[in-house]
Amino acid sequence: MNFSIDNRQAFAYTAAHAFDAGKPTLAFLHGAGLDHSTFGLQSRYFGYHGYNVLALDFPGHGRSEGPPVSTIAAMADWALKAVKGRLSIVGHSMGALVALQCANRAPDRVERVACIGVAYPMKVSEAFLDAARRNDHAAYDMETIWGHAAQAPLSGNPHPGMWMYGDMLARLRRLARGVLYNDLKACNDYRSDFENVKCPVLLVLGKRDVMTPPRSAQPLQEKLKNCTTAYVELSGHSLMAEAPDATLDALVRFFSGT
Amino acid sequence: MAGPKYPGFDTLALHAGQSPDPVTGSRAVPVYQTTSYVFRDSEHAASLFNMERAGHVYSRISNPTVAVLEERVAALEGGVGAIATASGQAALHLAVATLLSAGEHIVASNSLYGGSHNLLGYTLKRFGIETTFVSPRDPENFRKAMRPSTRLLFGETLGNPGLDVLDIPSIAGIAHEAGVPLLVDATFTTPYLMQHFELGADLLFHSATKFLGGHGVAIAGVLVDSGRFDWEASGKFATLTAPYEGFHGMDFEEESGTRAFLLRARREGLRDFGACMAPMTAFHILQGIETLHLRMPRHVENTRKVVQFLSSHPSVQAVTYPELPQHPDHALAKKLLPHGCGAVFPFELKGGRAAGRKFIESLRVFSHLANVGDAKSLVIHPATTTHYRMTDADLAKSGITAGTVRLSIGLEDSADLIEDLDRALKAAARA
Numbered sequence: 001m002n003f004s005i006d007n008r009q010a011f012a013y014t015a016a017h018a019f020d021a022g023k024p025t026l027a028f029l030h031g032a033g034l035d036h037s038t039f040g041l042q043s044r045y046f047g048y049h050g051y052n053v054l055a056l057d058f059p060g061h062g063r064s065e066g067p068p069v070s071t072i073a074a075m076a077d078w079a080l081k082a083v084k085g086r087l088s089i090v091g092h093s094m095g096a097l098v099a100l101q102c103a104n105r106a107p108d109r110v111e112r113v114a115c116i117g118v119a120y121p122m123k124v125s126e127a128f129l130d131a132a133r134r135n136d137h138a139a140y141d142m143e144t145i146w147g148h149a150a151q152a153p154l155s156g157n158p159h160p161g162m163w164m165y166g167d168m169l170a171r172l173r174r175l176a177r178g179v180l181y182n183d184l185k186a187c188n189d190y191r192s193d194f195e196n197v198k199c200p201v202l203l204v205l206g207k208r209d210v211m212t213p214p215r216s217a218q219p220l221q222e223k224l225k226n227c228t229t230a231y232v233e234l235s236g237h238s239l240m241a242e243a244p245d246a247t248l249d250a251l252v253r254f255f256s257g258t
Numbered sequence: 259m260a261g262p263k264y265p266g267f268d269t270l271a272l273h274a275g276q277s278p279d280p281v282t283g284s285r286a287v288p289v290y291q292t293t294s295y296v297f298r299d300s301e302h303a304a305s306l307f308n309m310e311r312a313g314h315v316y317s318r319i320s321n322p323t324v325a326v327l328e329e330r331v332a333a334l335e336g337g338v339g340a341i342a343t344a345s346g347q348a349a350l351h352l353a354v355a356t357l358l359s360a361g362e363h364i365v366a367s368n369s370l371y372g373g374s375h376n377l378l379g380y381t382l383k384r385f386g387i388e389t390t391f392v393s394p395r396d397p398e399n400f401r402k403a404m405r406p407s408t409r410l411l412f413g414e415t416l417g418n419p420g421l422d423v424l425d426i427p428s429i430a431g432i433a434h435e436a437g438v439p440l441l442v443d444a445t446f447t448t449p450y451l452m453q454h455f456e457l458g459a460d461l462l463f464h465s466a467t468k469f470l471g472g473h474g475v476a477i478a479g480v481l482v483d484s485g486r487f488d489w490e491a492s493g494k495f496a497t498l499t500a501p502y503e504g505f506h507g508m509d510f511e512e513e514s515g516t517r518a519f520l521l522r523a524r525r526e527g528l529r530d531f532g533a534c535m536a537p538m539t540a541f542h543i544l545q546g547i548e549t550l551h552l553r554m555p556r557h558v559e560n561t562r563k564v565v566q567f568l569s570s571h572p573s574v575q576a577v578t579y580p581e582l583p584q585h586p587d588h589a590l591a592k593k594l595l596p597h598g599c600g601a602v603f604p605f606e607l608k609g610g611r612a613a614g615r616k617f618i619e620s621l622r623v624f625s626h627l628a629n630v631g632d633a634k635s636l637v638i639h640p641a642t643t644t645h646y647r648m649t650d651a652d653l654a655k656s657g658i659t660a661g662t663v664r665l666s667i668g669l670e671d672s673a674d675l676i677e678d679l680d681r682a683l684k685a686a687a688r689a
Binding site: 127 | 261262263264277311312313321322324325326329332333336337340341342484485486488501507509512515516517520524
């Protein structure tokens with residue numbers, strides 16, 4: 001679905017369903033340099049199971065017009081403009097920080113938040129930032145390799161016939177110059193006390209995540225008042241691709257309240 | 259700080275796409291000789307059919323053994339994924355049928371395998387898809403032949419029969435300027451000799467029957483997508499960017515972005531045309547790929563020795579191999595194929611059809627048959643076999659003569675190969 005925010009074209013995947021005011025709304029917010037299709041299976045599932053789904057492309061990503069938004073706070077403001085009324089949010093990595101910021105900024109609107117592959121603070125190594133700043137392909141390599149569990153390239157993909165590394169590289173190569181740096185810097189710079197976050201929060205963490213290792217989510221577990229954690233075995237940072245069923249099952253349990 | 263490192267080609271050839279079997283611990287890829295897969299419950303079944311969960315439903319669409327092969331070839335080529343097919347021809351058809359509809363047009367190299375020429379020149383024409391064939395030697399020929407309805411450029415990385423080296427960077431540039439992708443038949447080069455996507459190709463396929471398998475026991479194909487072509491930005495591919503009634507209104511690009519082409523090729527192409535790969539075939543091809551990085555250097559090494567021998571033999575009129583300075587694409591080959599120009603090449607025998615027949619019948623190590631890319635050395639003399647009804651004038655139109663012999667150099671002791679050829683050449687000279 002194409003729509004306009006601040007006179008710029010934006011896009012949200014809706015799982016081919018028209019908005020239904022009688023259904024709850026679930027927004028999906030992608031990670032650095034990526035787009036709505038990283039949630040392909042999970043967003044489709046909820047779209048066919050009673051939710052209005054809006055899997056957004058942040059400005060400068062996927063089908064949304066640039067330039068990118070430069071801070072997590074501004075991204076949250078943009079997302080809250082894109083989705084009307086009350087909503088729950090699934091965010092991955094950078095998108096998870098945006099989801100938490102949305103809940104902090106608009107606690108009266110955000111009902112539940114699921115954070116996949118998240119850390120706080122989300123520190124980005126200087127080497128990674130520097131490569132992205134220079135638009136060096138090495139930054140794409142770092143995101144691809146660190147973005148998956150170490151065994152990912154030497155094991156099978158749950159999606160038959162697909163090559164995880166190739167898929168991520170192909171997405172990153174479509175980015176305009178500077179977008180990945182914009183996103184990584186936004187993650188690195190973001191700080192919050194999350195004081196207003198009152199809604200239930202689920203953290204979905206890959207036990208083999210080297211980009212946001214489970215231990216780096218501990219500050220969130222301590223700060224958030226209503227937080228539970230689901231750990232996913234054998235997955236790295238790209239949980240939706242590496243462990244699609246386990247990730248979906250955790251989300252289904254959380255949003256159904258079971 | 260050193261950056262992270264990708265696994266090397268040799269490691270991927272042995273491991274990509276497979277974990278040891280979680281149930282049995284099997285290290286080798288198990289052959290999942292099954293048509294179908296048990297659903298956990300009705301909800302699971304519905305989720306699989308509606309693409310809300312990943313997994314296998316029916317082996318025409320996907321199979322665990324075949325999926326290992328697909329992922330492994332995609333990893334070696336640097337693509338987003340792959341689809342294994344019943345043959346190389348099935349892979350070419352799947353690519354075309356996924357992208358083009360009646361009324362649309364292809365510009366293809368005229369240096370093609372005969373089967374590909376038949377499909378494009380005759381069979382697809384019956385279904386409203388037209389092809390213009392051009393000499394690949396000048397990339398501008400592709401541009402000149404393009405029409406508003408052109409949707410695909412196509413060529414072989416090493417053309418048939420003259421081993422024209424496809425100038426992938428230049429032709430891809432022409433394709434991309436026009437908003438269409440470049441598809442290449444990479445059978446003769448394999449990912450070991452050429453990184454096709456790095457050079458600019460968008461899609462590729464292999465007849466995996468040839469070097470990928472290498473053993474001559476299985477007919478197979480594989481189609482790989484780089485994921486780099488932006489179908490939405492092009493605006494010319496409604497099959498990928500508009501809702502498709504044949505799959506519940508799905509817009510494949512919107513649904514899956516970089517995976518759109520493979521999603522439609524699998525969900526429509528394998529579903530409807532059905533040219534899937536059998537699991538046992540995938541197992542056979544995987545055995546070959548595990549040694550691809552060892553076999554290809556030996557293929558090339560033996561080929562260079564045979565080319566050198568034939569080039570100075572008095573019974574040989576000419577040898578066609580891009581590493582020879584007189585080959586028209588010699589400079590391009592040095593640039594695009596630094597690890598070698600493959601192991602299939604033609605040469606011209608003095609003495610015409612009679613000499614050709616005698617030469618073939620005098621060989622002892624080379625096998626006379628219609629295939630290439632086997633571990634065993636192969637030979638064919640078109641004028642007395644595949645093209646035997648043609649006059650010399652008609653042969654010339656196909657770029658061959660009555661004395662053309664095609665060799666596929668295998669992995670035997672090169673001294674034995676040269677001795678075999680020498681004996682047969684002497685016999686041919688007496689014919």
